[in-house]
Amino acid sequence: MLDKIMREIENSKGPLTTRELAKRLDIEESALEGMLEFLERKGRLSVYRPGEDCEECGLVSCASCVYRAACPRSEEGGDS
Amino acid sequence: MAAVRTSATVALAGNPNAGKTTVFNNLTGGRQHVGNWPGVTVEKKEGTSRHRDLTFKVVDLPGTYSLTAYSLEEVIVRDFISGEKPEVVVDIVDASNIERNLYLTTQLMELGVPVIIALNMMDAAESRGVQINVELLSELLGVPVVPMVGLRNRGTEELKDAVAAAVGGEARFRGIQVNYGRELEEEIERLQGSIEGEGGVPPEFLGRYSSRWLAVKLLEEDAGVETDITAYCGRDCAVFKQFEDSRRHLLSIFGDDIETVIVDMRYGFVAGVVREAVKRKREDAVTTSDRIDNVLTNRILGFPFFALFMWLMFFLTFFLGKYPMGWIDSLVQGLAKLVNTNLTSPAWLNSLLVDGVIGGVGSVLVFLPQIFIIFICISILEDTGYMARAAFIMDRIMHWLGLHGKSFIPMVMGFGCNVPAVMATRTLESDKDRMITILVNPLMSCTARLPVYALFTAAFFAANQGTVTFSLYLLGIVLAVAMAKLFRKFLFPGESEPFVMELPPYRWPTLKGTLVHMWDRGSLFLRKAGTVILAGSVVIWLLSYLPPGIEYGSSGSLAGMIGRALEPLVAPLGFDWRAAVALLFGFVAKEIVVSTYGALFGVGEDKAAISASLQQVFTPLTAYCFMAFTLLYTPCLATVAVIRKETGSWKWAAFAVGYSLALAWLVAFLIYRVGLLFGLGG
Known part of the structure; x- marks a missing residue:
């Protein structure tokens, strides 16, 4: 199962969402999450979970959480 | 009984x-x-x-x-x-x-x-x-x-x-165990033998755990179990000798770490059980988010939609921003007149207040509405969940570059400010990916460049302000991608690890949330206007005012002398000495480019007057070159400091300054020369 995940990701021509990957492998998305966490811990791949580090900022996406925590924020930092 | x-x-x-x-x-x-x-x-x-x-x-x-x-x-x-x-x-x-x-x-x-x-x-x-x-x-x-x-x-x-x-002992527990396959089961059995056998684990410990569980955990290299067994029988006991033999044997078979093989077997067992006992209706799985994603993250349509949203953002910024901008401009001009006519202080103090403080800060402050509007747009894009999709769409390009898909996320953040964006690269596990992302991040156009674009596009591209600004943002992205490719090839060779992304569902942004985000970010711009920009304006005033008796902001002033000394470097790009001075002080903060022009033209905060003066020394072609140069040349002081901190080296901070300066010069030169070839110099 873990090999299938790695193969599917490596053979994919573009980026993959966990949802798309779960569909392709015909497994439950939450089960896939568990497997991805394991593979991530092993350093085989990485998973981006928007907002996982900045729950307190309340944004849906961490991607553009420009001035907020972790999405690290720095008071001394101004605009460049 | x-x-x-x-x-x-x-x-x-x-x-x-x-x-x-x-x-x-x-x-x-x-x-x-x-x-x-x-x-x-x-x-x-x-x-x-x-x-x-x-x-x-x-x-x-x-x-x-x-x-x-x-x-x-x-x-x-x-x-x-x-x-x-x-x-x-x-x-x-x-x-x-x-x-x-x-x-x-x-x-x-x-x-x-x-x-x-x-x-x-x-x-x-x-x-x-x-x-x-x-x-x-x-x-x-x-x-x-x-x-x-x-x-x-x-x-x-x-x-x-x-x-x-x-x-009560009435229930039946067969306790089906996962079958790990012949090779693993053989080694588990051998390990069980050594655990239970002479010189193995004492009975009081075995009473707590089954020997099979201990054997599996040892093969998984479970730190807790290893420590416990070591405490009971020492590292040299028969259990660890057998473990080393089994481990070596299994590694030669699987070529992978054994924990992964065991975990894989467990998932395989679960998948088999689920396949037998669980049925799912697939057609119910398509959500509204899925339907929207089918279009917005589509391989072909994703990029045009991303470009459309970006263009729309800049169009709205300038279209809606021009009205409140006019009000602020009138207000600042009124204040300058009031001070000028009513203040009976010495001429130098009058000039400091009107030309230096009000002129310098005011010339930047008039762009506050645009800053707020662009932050409203960014807030809406992120609150709806679209920004995560932008990173997803761009991942294809990043992957082609050999860069990690996550790298685009700090780059998207760079649209707001490069300082936290550089810090956000900490989320990248690979040091090489991180270095590349840090180095190209300043090429993403942050909001501090917006006043420069707003000033120049109003003076030279009034009918197409949004489109021209959009082209500059796009130029930044394209060059960031190109530089990333170069850095990957020559400075940090290697492959990026595979990447998967969880996309949040789309949501409606709330008015309160959008306004709070806008204020959080926009207020930093205000704070900056009252600190860095104010200080910069006073320094520029001083350099434009001295030596005493000289015409304010003329080529004979200290600023003029600095500018003339640097002019040969920027002359091939079609810029004069004033551009050299503006760019030099823009290193502190990019907005200062605008206030410098206000000071050097001796027109202070009067936006119309600055525009008219700019039209005397720039053509549309050189104006575009100047904006491109401002976009690309050296990160601001705060960004350089954070690059030093994040890379732990002045060498890389200096490299970021050096390469971006060279890139800015080269790109501006090419645009200028190609423009001249096509007869766009007039």
């Missing part, structure tokens, strides 16, 4: 959010107390429950996904089960996420304790189109399975019946 048990201990295990606490409350009612697990601050809940003649203590274990030694919660769960030996472990399984939850079940069964599965949230599973054959599931796993809806207190009595039957 064996005596009938009247008391027992029941442990509740399960994944987080599987409804464990609800089932615990249903079982115990008000008869519970809360404390901490010994030596740690993890909450421990215990209660009692009665069923016919049986009284049982219910212990709510922390929620875990597995029983490794990686987290405190997992260690607590396995230590309690192996140490306290509860009569029954009730595994609360979320039926709507059964495949993930059963992974823990396999590990609980491996511990060799009687397990009852409480199949909770059956209603949620059914509403998601998940149908579970409970009898077949029980048969396949060899343990009792009780369907439940904990929130409605359904199935609680049946669960108590099952617990009572288990305690």
Whole structure:
């Protein structure tokens, strides 16, 4: 199962969402999450979970959480 | 005849959010107390429950996904089960996420304790189109399975019946074990032999764990089990000798670390069980977010939509921003006139206040509406969940570059400000990816460049301000991507690791949330206007005013002398000495480019007057070159400082300044020369 995940990701021509990957492998998305966490811990791949580090900022996406925590924020930092 | 048990201990295990606490409350009612697990601050809940003649203590274990030694919660769960030996472990399984939850079940069964599965949230599973054959599931796993809806207190009595039957010895536990395949099973058996044999693990330790569980855990290189066995029999005992032999043998077969093989086998076992006992209706799985994503993250349509949203953002910024901008401009001009006509101070102080302070800060402050509008747009894009999609769309390009898909995320953040964006590269695991992303991040156009674009596009491209600004943002992205490719090839060669992304569902942004985000970010711009820009304006005023008696802001002033000394460097780009001075001070903060022009032209904050003066020294072609140069040349002082901090080296900070300066010069030169070739110089 873990090999299938790695193969599917490596053979994919573009980026993959966990949802798309779960569909392709015909497994439950939450089960896939568990497997991805394991593979991530092993350093085989990485998973981006928007907002996982900045729950307190309340944004849906961490991607553009420009001035907020972790999405690290720095008071001394101004605009460049 | 064996005596009938009247008391027992029941442990509740399960994944987080599987409804464990609800089932615990249903079982115990008000008869519970809360404390901490010994030596740690993890909450421990215990209660009692009665069923016919049986009284049982219910212990709510922390929620875990597995029983490794990686987290405190997992260690607590396995230590309690192996140490306290509860009569029954009730595994609360979320039926709507059964495949993930059963992974823990396999590990609980491996511990060799009687397990009852409480199949909770059956209603949620059914509403998601998940149908579970409970009898077949029980048969396949060899343990009792009780369907439940904990929130409605359904199935609680049946669960108590099952617990009572288990305690009374009436339930059948076949406890199916995962079959790890011939090679692994052979080594597990050998290890079991050494664990149980002479020189192995003493009986008091074996009483806690089954030898099979210990063997599997050793092969998984479980740190906790290794430490425990070492404490009992030392590192040189027969167990570790056998472990080393088995490990070597298995590595030669699988060529992978053994833990991965074992975990894979467990998932395979769970997948097999689910395939047999669970049926899903696939057609219910398409959500509104999926439908929108089919268009917005489509391989072909994704980029045009991304470009359209970006263009729309800049169009709105300038279209809506021009009205409040005019009001602020009038206000600042009025203030300057008021000070100029009513102040009876010395001429130099008058000039300092009007030309330096009001002119310098005011010339930047008039762009506040645009800054606020662009932050409203960015807030809407992120609150809806689109920004995560932007990173997803761009991942294709990043992947082609050999860069990590995550790298685009700090780059998107760079549209706001490069300082936190550079810091956000900490989320990248690979040092090489991180270095590349840090180095190209300043090429992403932050909001500090916006006043420069706004000033120049108003003076030279009034009819197409949004489109021209959009082209500059695009230029920044394209060059960041190109430089990343170069850095990957020559400075940091290597492959990026595979990348998967979780996309959040689309949501409607709230008015309050959008306004709060706009103010949070926009107010930083205001603060900056009152600090860095103010200080910069005073310095520029001083340099434009001195030496005494010179015409303010003329080529004979100190600023003029600096500019003329630097002019040969920028002359090939079609710029004069004023541009050299403006760019030099823009290194502190890019907005200062605007206030410098205000000072050098001696027109202060008067935007129309600055525009008119700019038209005397720039053509549309050189104006575009100047904006491109401003976009690309050296990161601001704060960004350079943060690059130094994040890379831990002045060398890389200096490199970021040097390469971006060279790139800016080269790009501006090419645009200028190609423009001249096409007759655009007039």
